Every structure is written in C-alpha cells, then in structure tokens.
Amino acid sequence: VEITYTSDISQGKLYLLExxxxxxxxxxxxxxxxxxxxxxLLAQAGTGAMSEYIHCCDVDGEQxxxxxxxxxTGGNGGAGSHSTYVFNINNNKISNIYHSDYSNNIHGFSTKxxxxxxxxxxNNYTGYTSVIEVQNEFRIFFDEQGKPKVATQVIFDxxxxxxxxxxxxxxxxxxxxxxxxxxxLHSSY
Numbered sequence: 001v002e003i004t005y006t007s008d009i010s011q012g013k014l015y016l017l018e019x020x021x022x023x024x025x026x027x028x029x030x031x032x033x034x035x036x037x038x039x040x041l042l043a044q045a046g047t048g049a050m051s052e053y054i055h056c057c058d059v060d061g062e063q064x065x066x067x068x069x070x071x072x073t074g075g076n077g078g079a080g081s082h083s084t085y086v087f088n089i090n091n092n093k094i095s096n097i098y099h100s101d102y103s104n105n106i107h108g109f110s111t112k113x114x115x116x117x118x119x120x121x122x123n124n125y126t127g128y129t130s131v132i133e134v135q136n137e138f139r140i141f142f143d144e145q146g147k148p149k150v151a152t153q154v155i156f157d158x159x160x161x162x163x164x165x166x167x168x169x170x171x172x173x174x175x176x177x178x179x180x181x182x183x184x185l186h187s188s189y
Contacts, residue, residue, distance in 0.1 A: 053068075067085075
C-alpha cells in the first residue's frame with residue numbers, strides 16, 4: 001500500500017491509499033484515510049485500472065468538505081468506463097453519498113428528445129425533470145419542424161469529468177459534470 005495523494009481538508013488530513021491487486025497487474029484498490037482528532041478514519045474508495053482524480057470542497061453547504069473521487073475503470077476505445085464517488089465525513093465516519101458507475105449502469109438520469117428542438121432530462125434519484133432547448137449543432141437530430149429524426153431515447157454513459165466550481169459565488173461549490181451521451185445504439189457521440 002502506498003500513499004498517492006495528501007491534502008489538508010476542513011476535517012483533518014486526507015490521504016489516498018493505493019494497493020495494487022496481486023492478480024491483475026494494472027488494477028488498483030483505492031482507500032481514503034482521514035487523520036482527525038488523533039484517530040484515523042478509513043473507507044474503501046473503489047477499484048480502478050488507469051488513473052484517478054480527487055478534489056475536496058464543500059458541495060452541500062453543511063459542515064466540512066466533501067471528497068470527490070473519480071477513477072478510470074477501463075476503456076474500449078469509446079467512452080471508456082469511469083466510476084465517480086462523492087464522500088462526506090460525519091460522526092467520525094467516511095460515507096459514500098453518491099456513486100455513478102458505468103459498469104453497473106448506474107447513471108441517475110434518463111433523457112429523451114421531445115418537440116420542438118428540446119431535450120427532457122429526469123433525475124431518477126429525485127424525480128426532478130427539466131427541459132432544455134437544443135442549440136446549434138445538435139439540431140441535426142431534428143427535422144425543420146423540430147420533430148426528432150432519430151431515436152428519441154438519449155443514452156447517457158458515465159460521468160467522465162467532474163469539476164467543482166462556485167458558479168454563483170455563494171461559497172458553496174456546484175458540481176459541473178461532463179458525460180458522454182448518444183442516441184440509440186451509441187451511434188452519435
């Protein structure tokens with residue numbers, strides 16, 4: 001086991017630990033450790049093969065930082081496979097509060113093209129639905145009247161980038177997520 005990342009966070013000192021899998025040369029097991037008040041909190045953070053990304057910031061406006069952790073879990077020349085986690089620290093415990101995993105098809109959103117020139121996005125965790133107007137180059141998927149020319153179901157693959165930004169300057173970070181999407185059978189990334 002080796003320490004591959006350290007950071008001071010509001011709850012103490014954060015360490016990312018990496019353990020190479022003895023059976024698979026490129027696979028690694030990741031663990032989060034937080035040194036807080038003379039104790040060590042430990043949680044498994046996932047298994048991946050290629051690279052990892054970690055960021056610490058307050059995303060919920062409550063006490064303390066959250067830990068954003070994303071790992072590449074594979075790739076096949078297309079969108080690749082990534083797992084994204086958000087952890088928080090409460091009551092001397094590291095808890096996983098969000099997980100998006102391509103391999104288990106856990107994406108959290110369903111989406112479809114609707115008329116005229118719009119996309120409906122539904123958060124499957126909360127039930128919240130939003131409709132946005134399709135702009136610019138994406139209009140090729142609609143005819144001149146705004147009806148979808150192709151399959152109306154939009155497929156979301158994994159989140160491949162998650163970046164915290166304080167968009168509205170209120171001191172609480174919003175998460176800007178990028179994910180691959182396509183129509184039908186992955187024919188139009």
